[in-house]
Amino acid sequence: MSGKTTPDYDAVIVGAGFSGIYLLHKLREAGFNILLVDAAAQPGGIWYWNRYPGARVDSQVPLYEFSLPDIWQTWSWTERFPGWEELRTYFRHVCDTLDLWPHMRLGTRVESARFAEKASLWRLHLDGGDTVTARFLLPALGFASKPYVPDIPGLDTFAGEWCHTARWPQEGIDLAGRKICLIGTGASGVQVAQEAAKSADRLTLFQRTPILALPMRQETMTEEGQVCEKQGYPAIFEQRKQTSGGFEYQSLEKSALEVSDEERTAHFEHLWQRGGLKFWYHNFADMLTNREANRYAYDFWRDKVRERIVDPALAEKLAPAEPPHPFGTKRPSLEQNYYEIFAQENVALVDLKETPIVRISADRIETQDGAFDCDLIVFATGFDAGRGGLIDMNITGLGGLGLAQAWNDGLRAYLGMSVTGFPNMLFSYGPLSPSGFANGPTSAEIQGDWICDFLIWLRQGGIKLFDAEPQAETTWTEIVAQAGAMTLFPEADSWYMGANIPSKKRQLINFPSVVGYAAVCDDVAQNAYRGFAT
Numbered sequence: 001m002s003g004k005t006t007p008d009y010d011a012v013i014v015g016a017g018f019s020g021i022y023l024l025h026k027l028r029e030a031g032f033n034i035l036l037v038d039a040a041a042q043p044g045g046i047w048y049w050n051r052y053p054g055a056r057v058d059s060q061v062p063l064y065e066f067s068l069p070d071i072w073q074t075w076s077w078t079e080r081f082p083g084w085e086e087l088r089t090y091f092r093h094v095c096d097t098l099d100l101w102p103h104m105r106l107g108t109r110v111e112s113a114r115f116a117e118k119a120s121l122w123r124l125h126l127d128g129g130d131t132v133t134a135r136f137l138l139p140a141l142g143f144a145s146k147p148y149v150p151d152i153p154g155l156d157t158f159a160g161e162w163c164h165t166a167r168w169p170q171e172g173i174d175l176a177g178r179k180i181c182l183i184g185t186g187a188s189g190v191q192v193a194q195e196a197a198k199s200a201d202r203l204t205l206f207q208r209t210p211i212l213a214l215p216m217r218q219e220t221m222t223e224e225g226q227v228c229e230k231q232g233y234p235a236i237f238e239q240r241k242q243t244s245g246g247f248e249y250q251s252l253e254k255s256a257l258e259v260s261d262e263e264r265t266a267h268f269e270h271l272w273q274r275g276g277l278k279f280w281y282h283n284f285a286d287m288l289t290n291r292e293a294n295r296y297a298y299d300f301w302r303d304k305v306r307e308r309i310v311d312p313a314l315a316e317k318l319a320p321a322e323p324p325h326p327f328g329t330k331r332p333s334l335e336q337n338y339y340e341i342f343a344q345e346n347v348a349l350v351d352l353k354e355t356p357i358v359r360i361s362a363d364r365i366e367t368q369d370g371a372f373d374c375d376l377i378v379f380a381t382g383f384d385a386g387r388g389g390l391i392d393m394n395i396t397g398l399g400g401l402g403l404a405q406a407w408n409d410g411l412r413a414y415l416g417m418s419v420t421g422f423p424n425m426l427f428s429y430g431p432l433s434p435s436g437f438a439n440g441p442t443s444a445e446i447q448g449d450w451i452c453d454f455l456i457w458l459r460q461g462g463i464k465l466f467d468a469e470p471q472a473e474t475t476w477t478e479i480v481a482q483a484g485a486m487t488l489f490p491e492a493d494s495w496y497m498g499a500n501i502p503s504k505k506r507q508l509i510n511f512p513s514v515v516g517y518a519a520v521c522d523d524v525a526q527n528a529y530r531g532f533a534t
């Protein structure tokens with residue numbers, strides 16, 4: 001195949017999560033010849049890899065599903081916050097209903113992708129040795145394709161089992177009777193902890209920063225109940241595009257500082273009782289921009305959590321009197337009984353700020369002040385978010401420039417989809433788009449529709465090549481930084497700021513408004529795809 005100037009496909013999509021599947025459906029409908037490749041053996045994206053005990057979504061349905069009527073009219077959920085098994089079954093239903101299987105090559109990793117300049121096409125090397133070519137490359141790798149495992153001395157000498165939550169063995173791991181050391185208290189750490197506490201002989205949870213977790217308030221859902229609810233779905237799907245997080249509500253228009261103490265507390269209480277992430281996205285207008293407003297939210301959260309913890313020393317570690325960072329500037333997760341598990345005899349908390357890990361040996365983790373026996377280490381230590389999966393795909397653009405090299409001094413991308421020097425490539429749910437702040441399916445559909453329209457426009461114009469103009473890329477990258485600077489996000493050492501990965505440049509990696517982003521993308525499209533050289 002090498003040397004051909006006519007590509008095998010109009011486009012190759014990499015990734016079979018919400019973004020890739022939506023793109024495949026839209027582009028096929030528009031008459032393009034498409035191949036979708038995914039390293040995972042089943043569709044579902046992160047819900048294939050993150051199948052640890054307790055893995056479930058924090059965005060409730062119907063927000064966390066496609067808005068395509070053929071799909072939701074023929075599907076019903078059993079839980080408001082579905083787990084990974086149900087999400088995987090949902091994805092199979094989507095692929096059956098939309099007849100996507102013939103266009104998908106699963107269990108196949110893209111090892112590298114190189115832009116062939118003379119032929120103006122992408123050449124992809126797949127594991128197993130095959131090569132495919134495409135006019136357009138559409139990586140839909142999500143932000144969480146590259147798990148991060150900290151470099152702790154001695155891990156190679158550990159005699160037990162260890163794994164990252166996003167590389168949980170597909171056959172599962174029985175947690176019953178195990179001595180488990182769980183490192184990390186982000187969303188995945190909370191979910192594993194709740195499950196492990198049920199049956200582990202010993203669960204030791206290593207915390208660097210307390211998670212400011214919110215009550216999930218899970219609900220079971222019946223088919224009959226959903227028949228009624230579905231009447232409201234089209235409005236909800238429309239509404240989620242009009243908000244900053246891609247959820248059903250926007251933050252309030254009021255400041256937390258302009259209302260009385262009673263009114264403020266009543267709104268906090270209302271959000272708290274309703275559960276889910278609403279306390280994050282439907283709170284006062286200035287919660288994420290004003291320290292004083294934010295502090296009210298933190299204090300409310302702290303007092304609610306402390307009511308559930310009897311031991312004052314433990315309460316200070318899990319819900320400190322002073323906020324570890326402004327509320328909501330690290331992704332809050334949802335919990336079901338997280339704060340209660342620490343009262344169990346088989347559960348212990350280790351504060352890594354007080355006593356950092358020194359090394360791992362054959363059967364224990366050693367910290368500065370103690371040693372903790374274990375036969376299973378679980379790393380819930382997050383991801384090299386945004387860029388990791390793209391860099392690992394070994395993408396080479398014009399003049400032999402690799403993406404890793406292009407991002408050496410920090411992330412840059414026009415509209416969070418296109419990097420100058422990497423023509424005919426558009427990625428979804430990537431860095432400098434709203435991704436990390438956006439409800440997944442909302443983002444998949446907004447970007448998927450936009451990418452599909454762009455490829456149709458190129459086809460209509462007989463245009464075979466586009467590249468982001470350097471100035472457009474620089475301007476967008478600055479806009480994201482400026483938007484971030486107006487918020488409290490830069491005050492936290494979070495993955496949103498790239499701070500979880502040693503040597504990663506500190507910058508806000510996502511644009512903090514879905515609706516604002518969609519408006520800019522629309523405007524670019526209305527203006528003959530301004531900022532793209534063709």
Ligand SMILES: Cc1cc2nc3c(=O)[nH]c(=O)nc-3n(C[C@H](O)[C@H](O)[C@H](O)COP(=O)(O)OP(=O)(O)OC[C@H]3O[C@@H](n4cnc5c(N)ncnc54)[C@H](O)[C@@H]3O)c2cc1C
Nearest residue numbers: 015017018019038039045046058059110141142429439440
């Ligand atoms: C544990 C966890 C919980 C989450 N919870 C929520 C939530 O509550 N709400 C929310 O909105 N979002 C949540 N997210 C974010 C989530 O990523 C999005 O909701 C959504 O799944 C993104 O879909 P995607 O298609 O863009 O990417 P993904 O679902 O990440 O899919 C990317 C796919 O690309 C494939 N891939 C990567 N590299 C290669 C390669 N080189 N070759 C071949 N295939 C490759 C991967 O195998 C993967 O299947 C969560 C993420 C994680 C990790």
